[in-house]
Amino acid sequence: METKQVAIGLEGIVVAESDISLVDGLNGRLVYRGHWARDLAIHHTFEEVAHLLWFGHLPNESELQQLKQQLAANRSLPDHVKNALDGMPADVDMMSALRSGVSLLAEQGHDWPPTMEQVIALTAKIPTIVAYRFARMQGRKPLEPRPDLDHTANYLYMTKGQEPNPAHVRALDAYLILTQEHGMNASTFTARVVSSTRSDLVSSITAAIGALKGPLHGGAPSEVTEMMEAIGTKENAEPWLRRALENGERLMGFGHRVYKTTDPRATALSVVAAELSKDDPWFELATHVEQVALRLLAEYKPGRQLNTNVEFYAAAVMRAIGLPDELFTPTFAVSRTVGWCAHVLEQAANNRIIRPASHYIGPMPD
Incomplete structure (x- = not known):
């Protein structure tokens, strides 16, 4: 029987030309x-x-x-x-x-x-x-x-x-x-x-x-929001994150399957969050947690390229505007349509x- 190369999940297979x-x-x-x-x-x-x-x-x-x-x-x-x-x-x-x-x-x-x-x-x-x-x-x-x-x-x-x-x-x-x-x-x-x-x-x-x-x-932002709520304050960010990394836990909202460098969507949302952080304590906490987390990830996991992904700031946006976790994926659908x-x-x-x-x-x- 002829042996054929199989791309599981069609990974790496180009199925269309698109200018979108x-x-x-x-x-x-x-x-x-x-x-x-x-x-x-x-x-x-x-x-x-x-x-x-x-x-x-x-x-x-x-x-x-x-x-x-x-x-x-x-x-x-x-x-x-x-x-x-x-x-x-x-x-x-x-x-x-x-x-x-x-x-x-x-x-x-x-x-x-x-x-x-x-x-x-x-x-x-x-x-x-x-x-x-x-x-x-x-x-x-x-x-x-x-x-x-x-x-x-x-x-x-x-x-x-x-x-x-x-x-x-x-x-x-x-x-x-x-x-x-x-x-x-x-x-x-x-x-x-x-x-x-x-x-x-x-x-x-x-x-x-x-x-x-x-x-x-x-996906869902619940794990990111749970992490943020557990941290609670800017003062608690570094002790909490350092303890999590030393326990071998994953920091939610960092790293992405596709993006091997900074997720451009997270970059854009961080700009918006920075504009609003003075008016919203949750955004202010999120920007601080991101800075501390990136510094600690570089310390504990050098060379891994674990950058902020879009879910981190998506969770921050959803939490700040008061949308609960059960609306995250439906709201995603509102845009992806x-x-x-x-x-x-x-x-x-x-x-x-x-x-x-x-x-x-x-x-x-x-």
Whole structure:
């Protein structure tokens, strides 16, 4: 029998040419359509970067206002989706509720190829599904979307049930920009596989949410927030971290499978955190813990290149703005929908069904 080289998990296999993003782990670079992602997060808004990923260029003022208006006009959920969310048992987790809610958005169309109108409408509704379900889980009446608020501010308003703090909107906006897109990851690949069969946009995004739900992909900030809460104060940072390292424990929020140097997403979020640290004790603690942790990691694990990853500052952002751990992965989905849709559109523009082979290693019949 012929021996074939097998790339477990398709690691190192190039399956598509794309001009959407570059993820350069060796050099710590993340590029969205010719722009540094860190600069986009610091200087632009969620809607501007979504326009870049979907249309290929940053919008002028007229294009930006049109996209904002389209997103605002498509936020409300149809009654059948609300009824389904209302009827879910209390123990159904947020990602399962989001996956089910999205799958019911039949009015977004089941035709192929997907349209930009469908992309915008679906992206607009996903934050509403998350906020609606979360409100029900808290035992309060869900708020209706506010068309006067931008995408991130409206999500915070609906989720927290109160007027959003501008500083918190700024921090979350930066995080959502940095997680809109990240190359051919598991959920993005899933979306492209489904789209390659000429299935509809709703099916592609539903499948992507299913992939993101897995703990090896979507992740959670709980371990980072638990570490930060255990440290508690700036004065306790070095003793706590040094004790953890001497006990052979891993410092959560440091090191990354892809990035062998500084995670550019963490760099951008740290800039935003530094701007806000004077107004928020949690950000101030986070920046201090990072400085101490990097110094101690260099001391205890020289040459390991254990740098701050995006989850460290993502946890800091989530904690500071008051979003609980169960909203971390759903909030990730709110942003990553933009990238998923960009890849679905790209797949549809030059489609060939994705159909890899497997190598049979079972017995042959006599």
